[in-house]
Amino acid sequence: MITKNSTSCNRAISFESIFTYIGVSTLLRKAKFVKRSGADVFTILTVLITSVFKGYPNLYRFFESTEGKSLPFSRDSAYRFLSNPSYDWQSLMLYMASFIISFICKLNKDNKEQINCLVVDDTMIERCRGKKVELLSRQFNHVIGKSVKGFTNLALGWTDGVNYIPVLSYLIASNRENNLIRKADTHGIDNRTTGARRRKIACTKKPEVLISMCRRAIREIPASYILMDSWFFSDYLVKKLKELGLQSICLVKRNLNFKLEKDSDKSFSQINLLKHINGGKLNKGNLITSIIAYTNKGLRVRLVFIKANVSKEWICIVSTDLDLSPEKVIELYGRRWSIEVAFKAQKSYLGLKNECHAHDFDTCNAFMVISNIRFQIMEFNRRHDNDPRSMGELFYNIRSELTALTFAEALESLLNLIDDLANSLDAAGCIRKGKLAKAKEVIAAKISEWYSGITDYIRMYIQLPQSS
Structure with missing residues (x-):
């Protein structure tokens, strides 16, 4: 899969050989990519996907280069x-x-x-200066805590604990008309085309879009669980996903109450449930506590409580699979971090954030999918490189398994993400005086290690732009 680049210390991927191996030409025809004349769709797609690895900031700069001008098709054709x-x-x-x-x-x-698990999350793609971008809307960005102009990228991926593969992704606009900066331009677009359906999906509520995405995904790929952040948890969504055969593992917000009995009129906050389990007081010695409870709408779930730090802070994870052990629930939920790493890599290196400056919705959607395809290829090639079982006859001689996230690693990832961990340790006298700043640096370094596994691998293939 990998070929050495003789003019650079970087390694270069032979995308055409990978595409041939995957059978992309057949998949293009299956997905209705057909051109009557000019350069074929396989050639154009290959150029669009590989352009980012040549170091150009966007497609315009690439086509202005000597390499771009020598292509068998123009920028307008692209x-x-x-x-x-x-x-x-x-x-x-x-x-x-x-x-x-x-x-x-x-x-x-x-x-x-x-x-095998599905992973769902969303991220903001901001278009701060956009005024004429189709379906651009004002949406609340939970990361920075304020409204911004742009799209929500709702992404569904698959993970086996080693790799994360993007499966489906949609650009979501606001479903409130007063938040839309520019409405959909349906002039000249046949309602039977996928472009018309994309515009309709963009204005649909995210839970409904997610259900549709999962229904479509499980027809093609194997998965038993879906991992979600606290923003996605609701009885309606979890029940719909369970009907599709997907058990949910989800972090829940602290203000969500649960019942100990299905028909009980009394519900308990999470902290009161913990006190109930431990006989009226919090047990500081137990790192993990688990209980079977009911949501306010009667859904039976397993609640797994994890001590977040030395204070009385707890994290609560909900699992609809009651047979899973608390340790396994934590291990599987730890895999959800892979989608955050993917967003980081795509925005930093694969063009998800800044490559697209188009106004029409179809082009914005295409750029978003191309960024995901780039990540798919990189993950496929990374697994091919790192797994000895994928190298022909070595499969029969080497039987060691690539391990998924262990329970300890998954638990450590959750603990290290607590922003005030260093401060809590300092307040408890566990950090030597004057070493608080150093402790914060160590925690930040641990979080950065999550990104290095993928982002360093991708960075290795990014070339500097050649002079025109």
Whole structure:
């Protein structure tokens, strides 16, 4: 899969050989990518995907370079390709994910305890200066705590504990008309095309979009659980996902109450549930506590409480699979961090954040999917490089398993994400005087290690732009 670049210390991926191996030409036809004349869609797609690895900040700069001007098609042809409302970008992304996941599952087939999970999360793609961008809207960004102009990127991925593969992704606008800065431009777009359906999905509530995404994904890929952040937890969504055959593992907000009996009129806060378990007082010695409870709408769940730091802070994780042990719930939920790493890598290196400056919604959607396809290829190649079982005859000689996140690693990742951990330790006298700043640096370094596994691998392939 990998070829040495003779003119650079960086390594270069042969994208054409990977695409041929995956059968992208067939998948393009299956996803309605058809051109009557000019450069074929396979060539255009390959150029669009590889452009970011040549170090150019955006597509415009790439086509202004000597390499861009020597291509068999123009910049205008590329933009017409991106803005075509008939092309089903989401289907192409799903088909490629299905092939890559099938490849990974063959490597895992000897592991009888292997658990495959879907992961869902969203991230903001800001277009602060956009005024004419189609379906641009004002949305609340929970990370910075204020409203911004842009889109929400609702992403669904798959993980086996080693790799994260993007499966489906949609741009979501506000479903409130007064928050829309510019409405959808439906002039000249056939309602039967995927472009028209994309615009309709963009104005749909996120839980409904997520249910549709999961329904579509599980037809193509194997998964038993779905991992979610606290923003997604609701009885309605969890029940719908369970009907599809997906058990939910989700962090829950502190203000959410639960019942000890299904028909009881009395509900308890999470802290009171902890006191009930421990006989009226919090047990500082127990790191993990678990209980079976009911939501206010009667859904039976397992609550897993994890002590966050030396104070009385606790994290609560909900699992709809009552047979899972508390340790396994924590281990599986620890995999959710992989989607955060993917967002970081895509925004920093793969063009998700700043590559697209187009105004029409189809082009914005295409750029977003291309960023996900780049990540798919990098993860496929990374697994191919790092897993000896994928190298022909060595499969029969080397039987060591790639391990998923262990319970200890998953628990450590949750604990280290607590912002005030260093301050709490200092207040308890556990840090030597004058060493608080050093402790904070150590914690920050631990969080950064999560990113290095993927971002360093991707950075290795980014080339400096060649002079025109």
